[in-house]
Amino acid sequence: MGRILLTCSMDLTGYLLKEVEALGYPVLDEEPTGVWTEGTLLDTFRMNLHLRTAHRVLFLLKEFKATEPEELYREINGLPWEDYIKSNGYVSVISNADTPAIKDTRFLNVKVKDAVVDRIRVRTGRRPDSGSELRGVVVNAYWKGSHCAVYLDTSGEPLSKRGYRKQPHKAPMQETLAAAVVMATGWSGEGAFINPMCGSGTLAIEAALLALGRAPAATRLDFAFTHLKGYLPDSLKALRADARKGARKTIPGRIIATDHDPDAVRAAKNNALTAGVEHVIDFSVCDFRDTEVPDTGGVVVMNPEYGKRIGHEDSLADTYSLIGDFFKQKCQGYNGYVFTGNLELAKKIGLRTKSRRVFHNGPIECRLLEYELYKGSKKGG
Numbered sequence: 001m002g003r004i005l006l007t008c009s010m011d012l013t014g015y016l017l018k019e020v021e022a023l024g025y026p027v028l029d030e031e032p033t034g035v036w037t038e039g040t041l042l043d044t045f046r047m048n049l050h051l052r053t054a055h056r057v058l059f060l061l062k063e064f065k066a067t068e069p070e071e072l073y074r075e076i077n078g079l080p081w082e083d084y085i086k087s088n089g090y091v092s093v094i095s096n097a098d099t100p101a102i103k104d105t106r107f108l109n110v111k112v113k114d115a116v117v118d119r120i121r122v123r124t125g126r127r128p129d130s131g132s133e134l135r136g137v138v139v140n141a142y143w144k145g146s147h148c149a150v151y152l153d154t155s156g157e158p159l160s161k162r163g164y165r166k167q168p169h170k171a172p173m174q175e176t177l178a179a180a181v182v183m184a185t186g187w188s189g190e191g192a193f194i195n196p197m198c199g200s201g202t203l204a205i206e207a208a209l210l211a212l213g214r215a216p217a218a219t220r221l222d223f224a225f226t227h228l229k230g231y232l233p234d235s236l237k238a239l240r241a242d243a244r245k246g247a248r249k250t251i252p253g254r255i256i257a258t259d260h261d262p263d264a265v266r267a268a269k270n271n272a273l274t275a276g277v278e279h280v281i282d283f284s285v286c287d288f289r290d291t292e293v294p295d296t297g298g299v300v301v302m303n304p305e306y307g308k309r310i311g312h313e314d315s316l317a318d319t320y321s322l323i324g325d326f327f328k329q330k331c332q333g334y335n336g337y338v339f340t341g342n343l344e345l346a347k348k349i350g351l352r353t354k355s356r357r358v359f360h361n362g363p364i365e366c367r368l369l370e371y372e373l374y375k376g377s378k379k380g381g
Contacts, residue, residue, distance in 0.1 A: 004044060005058040005151065007034040008176065011359050012053045015180045019051055041225070044154040046239055048223050049215040052179035052206070055158045058140050058151035065146045068101050069111050072143065076115035076150055084152060086229050087124040090136030091116060094153060097143045112141045112150070138224040156224030163220035164275035165200065167267035172199060173303060173339075177359060178206040179216065181301065184357055184368055185337055187211070189251040191298030194334070196288035196326075198257035201268025201281070203301055208277035211251045215243035219275060253298060255281045258291045289326050297333045300373075306342035306366075313345065320348035327351060327373055336371040343367060 008016045016035050020027055025043070029036040039047075047057045061079055066072040085091050093116075095108040102108050113130050116139060121127035128136075138153035160176040173181075181203065187193050189211030195204045209216050217223075218240065225231060259265050265285050272278040284292075288302070302323060307313030327336045328351070335354075340346050341364040355370040 001038060001040055003028065003060040004037050004039055004047070005034050005060060006037065006047065006051065006054045007056045007058065008054050009033065009174075009360060011357075012176065012180050015183050016051065016053045018183075019053060023047070023050055041152075041154070041228070042235060045223075045225055045236055048155055048159060048225065049217050049239055049243055051159065052183070052210065052216045053176050055160060055176060056140070056153055056155045057159070058153055061150050061152060063147070063149045066101070066143070066148045067146050069107075072101075072108075072148055073111055073115045075148065076112055076141070077119050079119070079150070081116045081119045082123040082229075084229055085116070085120060085128055085137045087120055087126040087128055089128045089227060089229070090133075091128050091130050091139060092132055092134055092136060093130075093139045093141060094134075095141040095143070099143050099145055101143070108141060108143060112139060134224065135222070136224070136227045152224075152228070154223065154225040154228075156222065156227075159217060161220070162216055162275070164205065165202065165271050166274055167200060167270050170199060170264075173202050173361065175202055175206060175216070177361060178202045179210065180359065181337075181339060181368055182207045182210055185299045185301060185335065185370075187299045189253050191253045191296045192294050192334075193253065193255045193298055194291060194293055194300040194331075195255070195257040195302070196259075196291045196300070197302050197304055198259045198268055198283070199264050199303070201257055201271050201283075203303060204255050204257035204268065204281050204283075205272050205275050205277055207301075208251075208255055208272070208280050209275065211253070211255070212249075212277065212280065213247045214277070215240075215247075218243055251280055253296065254294060256284075256292055256294075257281055258284050258286050258288060260285065260287050289322060289330070291326075291330075293330045293334070295333070299335050299337060300327070300331050301337045301339070303339045306340045306345060306364075313342065316342075316345055317348050320345045321350065324349035324351050327371055331373045332375045334373050336373050338369045338371075339366060340369065341366040 025037040064075045093109045093112045117127040134156040140151040140153040142149045193207045354372045357368040
């Protein structure tokens with residue numbers, strides 16, 4: 001057993017916390033960009049497979065105090081790295097530092113790496129290869145003030161890289177953020193999930209994975225934990241098999257995703273096929289205003305351009321106004337959502353918001369704006 005830090009993007013902590021509890025693990029503490037829990041190394045395998053909003057699963061090896069680099073070296077060198085890393089293996093280091101003891105995190109990476117491989121060389125007579133690529137065992141080090149912590153990073157590449165997005169198309173929404181947006185709508189498979197302007201399909205695919213109860217990383221082939229010494233492939237096979245048993249094959253509702261760009265829809269279809277969810281998503285090429293909206297009710301989620309990375313603000317004003325018309329004319333009985341990083345453009349929608357949730361898309365502060373689209377009048381007349 002050990003303490004495990006699950007990291008996430010700003011604003012996703014609340015969603016990650018609920019996921020941890022749903023998986024049956026305790027929440028020991030909460031940070032602005034992470035959640036602390038506990039478990040075994042095998043538990044970290046399961047977390048890597050199932051968590052939708054986490055970026056990394058870090059297994060804590062040691063916390064200690066250090067005020068200068070040689071202290072840090074001695075503490076890390078004293079850990080039994082030969083138990084975790086093969087002498088003919090490969091190791092990389094990720095670090096985060098905020099201390100007057102060093103000026104460059106690259107120096108910290110080298111210091112941690114030296115402490116690890118020197119220990120293995122002394123104990124085994126051979127030192128593993130090392131570098132910046134996250135293709136083997138990954139060590140994660142944190143140093144703030146005099147407080148240090150060293151972890152086994154069991155994820156390697158961030159968990160936002162599910163493995164299904166082979167064709168990203170234009171500036172796509174990160175998978176972990178898309179999962180949180182779907183969670184924020186409360187949609188779980190009943191009614192319809194309508195996603196005009198679907199781009200490369202990330203929102204629709206994450207909605208499908210959630211509604212089916214599929215492990216989001218089920219199609220991902222490589223994790224850092226698979227390179228640990230003593231790792232048994234059968235353990236991951238068993239976890240994948242359990243995940244498949246817990247998933248359903250279809251959903252009671254519908255997922256409809258459209259885009260006016262044929263290349264975007266083609267990419268979205270291919271990504272959905274790789275994710276294994278193409279059978280529950282209806283894709284089509286059309287203007288967003290022509291998207292099919294069944295009378296079952298549900299949610300409509302749109303992620304229009306907002307003039308900061310792609311598109312231009314002036315030319316997008318009409319688009320936002322037309323989104324408001326689309327909501328009013330075709331989406332009655334639904335909850336409408338617009339994810340945007342431009343609140344001035346959002347005013348063009350012309351509808352009163354029910355809620356505004358803060359998210360960050362990279363460095364851009366965004367809002368998920370919710371609109372309750374009543375049938376008839378609000379009083380039901």
